[in-house]
Amino acid sequence: MFDNISIIGCGLIGSSILRAIRSKNLAKEIRIFDHSKEVITYLKKENICTNVFNDIRQCTMNSDLIIIATPLSSYKEIILSIKDSLKKNAILTDTGSVKKEVMKIMHNINLKDIHWIPSHPIAGTEESGPKAGQAEMFKNRWCIISPPNNCAEQPINTLKTFWERIGSNVKIMTPEEHDKVLSLTSHLPHAIAYNIVRTVMSVEEKLKKEVIQYSAGGLRDFTRIAASDPLMWRDIFLDNSENISKGIDSFIEKLNELKKAINDKNGDKLYQIFNSTKEVRKEIIKAGQDTSQPDFGRKKD
């Protein structure tokens, strides 16, 4: 599909894209760049990719598609390093979880003759690093792309086809819409997961051991979410601060309503609250976003 693809950053997502491109045979040549020696050593050792570059410009200069799969805070430096040596009409994309801030950076950098089209594959696990990557990571998952207003049709279609070829369903959204929706479906839930784990673990030392021992009653499911890469999440929270902060305000408002029902021992109100969320789950299963298999009963390997 492409002569040459470059991937910048080969962690969980970057290495999964790499594996998917190889397995679907979508490029004659794949070039990779990663700051981390450990990542490079792993990819070479496992023979996942040996076409490694130490110079980011060398890595990207001949590529038709450049995919940035690094934390959001590194984008500016990366783009400034490569922007003057990219091939004319190359497609530049990313995999980041926030779009609006990045669009501003790109607007200021003012790339010429390059098609910048941000992507966000909604996929991943709570693990990090190339060891956790898989070629099937994007299969049946959504990928949101947010082309700038002035973007040409053809590169949008090419990028769309690329994500579809590695298994995703592609949806086009504006950066504003993307950041709002993701703040609700992903960023706020992560904030809450981190917060519940921190709250519970701030109990006295004596109780901590018991809390861990009996965590199967609900807590463990939050610790899974709260084990994701902290650097990635820091950047997401910095870039989408306004939407997340608003979400936290609504959350606290609702939580105070629940607390009042608890303190008032208002059984009817509690039942109404606990009953109102069942329907949502059914809709999520209907939308193919989760299985209906019960999961609480899972046991140790």
Place this chain on the structure above:
Amino acid sequence: MFDNISIIGCGLIGSSILRAIRSKNLAKEIRIFDHSKEVITYLKKENICTNVFNDIRQCTMNSDLIIIATPLSSYKEIILSIKDSLKKNAILTDTGSVKKEVMKIMHNINLKDIHWIPSHPIAGTEESGPKAGQAEMFKNRWCIISPPNNCAEQPINTLKTFWERIGSNVKIMTPEEHDKVLSLTSHLPHAIAYNIVRTVMSVEEKLKKEVIQYSAGGLRDFTRIAASDPLMWRDIFLDNSENISKGIDSFIEKLNELKKAINDKNGDKLYQIFNSTKEVRKEIIKAGQDTSQPDFGRKKD
């Protein structure tokens, strides 16, 4: 192990105990009682148990072990109905998620010649009803028992052996300790799960569809928890209101700390928050309370 066991309430937990007793052959006779015609019809049709009683006293009067597996709010009525017709030295237990309030009720009823020893098997799925029950539900799961101070040794050991025979690891705790630990590991996490789903679903109608569509980014894991039986959870929140309310206060305190870091765009603080929770997950996996298999990537059946 017993001549006769009665199970009052044959939903998810009660029917799982029933199946486990049958599969391990722990009673010569099992008698069941349930208010719901639907439940009875199902159990008979599937030949899980046909020894069904319409009169709760008839059901329990000859039993050596009586297990109450109904919502907490029904205990008082049940005990008052059966207390004068129970066999001398019978063991009476339950499966409820809160202990202190029930201990008060039992103390006031003042049972004579009956060994009341509350149990809490920490097991279940997000589903309800006998169809979702399984004989293996309690295998390798904790069961907490909270014998009253004046309880004899022998019935405690008998009940402990019963739970062990159906696969559980038994731990003895005071009602106060139980309610505190469970408020942290289970009740507060459930409060938060219900609350995040309610918060997110209170957005404008237009956004709702998108929120459901992209829920795989984190939200869907909360909807799973928030799909549990609302009546059961209402009763838990009424009975353990003090501990849960305190937990909500600590949670809001921590959440305001996170919100401040977001609004201040304090990257160091955010990193510190997101990094502090990774260790807990490792400890939970070490304690055998979850698998290390990544789970985010799960797909539609």
